[in-house]
Amino acid sequence: ILHTVLHKLRKTAMAEPPVVIWEQEVRSLLHYRDLIPSLEVALGKFSSRDSAEVIQPVRSTIPLQKHSGFMGLMPTYMERDGILTTKFVCFYKRQEGSALPAVQASVVLLDPENGNLKAVMDGEVITATRTAAVSAISAKLLMRPGAEVLAILGTGKQAQSHYTVFTEMFSFKEVRVWSRMREGVERFIQSVGGPVKGCASVEEAVRGADVIVTVTGSTEPVLYSQWITPGAHVAAVGACRPDWRELDDVLMKDAIVYVDSREGAMTESGDIILSGAEVFAELGDVINGSKAAHRERTTVFKSLGMGVEDAVSAQLVFDQWKDKK
Known part of the structure; x- marks a missing residue:
């Protein structure tokens, strides 16, 4: 017993101090070619609902009413x-034209055995990159073959990462x-x-588009x-609160709706909650083969972002950082 206790104390004492990985370094270490296959595996694991694979509660939030925001813990x-x-x-x-950021994020990576902090890293790059990667996975699974026209609604950081x-x-x-x-x-x-073609209206942007990204x-x-061609695929990324919307009721009810997390969608997505739309499947269900990919129908992927996506991304950044060092 004493030997075991001393061994654990020694391991804790020998734990390396946490590293800090800043925005530019995260950007240089996180690549879609590595991230997308890892995210596909992670989405499948999440949808299997095996607690040995993934434990992830629905995001908890604290309102920041004075500043018109909220903090989420994932x-x-x-x-x-x-x-x-x-x-x-x-x-x-x-407000339109504000110089203040709409999203700020940090990710911490811990040692699950000892509980010590291994790394703190910029979360904005991780959030933008993994969100765009999951939207691309949804298009890979759900858009119709031969898609030619992409429309992006929004021009912020998420729009740029999705374009990339x-x-x-x-x-x-x-x-x-x-x-x-x-x-x-x-x-x-x-x-x-x-x-890129700039458009003066949403209707101009989406008429005849095969894939539409709303950010x-x-x-x-x-x-x-009424603006959407039947069979188009929509990756809906904005409106991450239960009283926020991007898509109208008719679109939500007529389309086949896919999500990253059922629990998250029914708690956080105003597009789903307020329209009363039925969730057909999680992306992980399609990856696991338990639900069909209805490419011939109009499809909506409602993205809210999940902790497991951040976890896989952070571990990938940390592993790349170690290899580089």
Whole structure:
């Protein structure tokens, strides 16, 4: 017994001090070619509901009423993979043209055996990258073959990360973008370094589009069913609160709706809660083969983001950082 106690004390005492991995280094270490296969495996594990694979409660939130925001806490434990993480993320409803960030996030990686902190890393890059990667996975599974036109509603960081991964993974002939502010569209076109058509209205952007990504800060619907070509795929990323919307009721009820987490969607998604739409499946169900991918129908993937996505991303960053060192 004494030997065991001393061994554990020695291990704790010898634990290396936590590392801090800043934004630019996270960006240099996190690549879609590595992340997407890891996320597909993680989504399948989550949907298997095996507690030895993933333990992830629904995100808990604290309102920041004075600042028109809220803080979310997203812990995850992957027992078989030996990954224990928590993300702290603050969301804000900013005024148009505000210079303040809409999202701020940090991810902490811990040793599940000892409980000591292994790393603290920038969470904004992880959030933007893994969210875009999961949206791309949804398109890979659900968009119809031969898709040619991509429309992006929104021009913030999530719009940029989605543009990057969607143009890397797929061969769209045309990419369109819309924002409420013309300056946002111009800034987006200049920043992405690829061919993009700026659109003056949502309808102009989505008419005839095969894939539509909504990454707006809207609290009311901006995308309406009558503008969408039957069989289009929508990756709905904004509206992460139960009283926020991006899509109208008709679209939500007519489409086949997929989510990352059923529990999360029924708690946090205003698009689902307020429309009364039925959730058909999680992406992990499609990956596991337990639910069908209805490519021939109009599909909506409602993304809310999950702790397991952050956990896989953070572990990948940490492993890459160790290899680099």
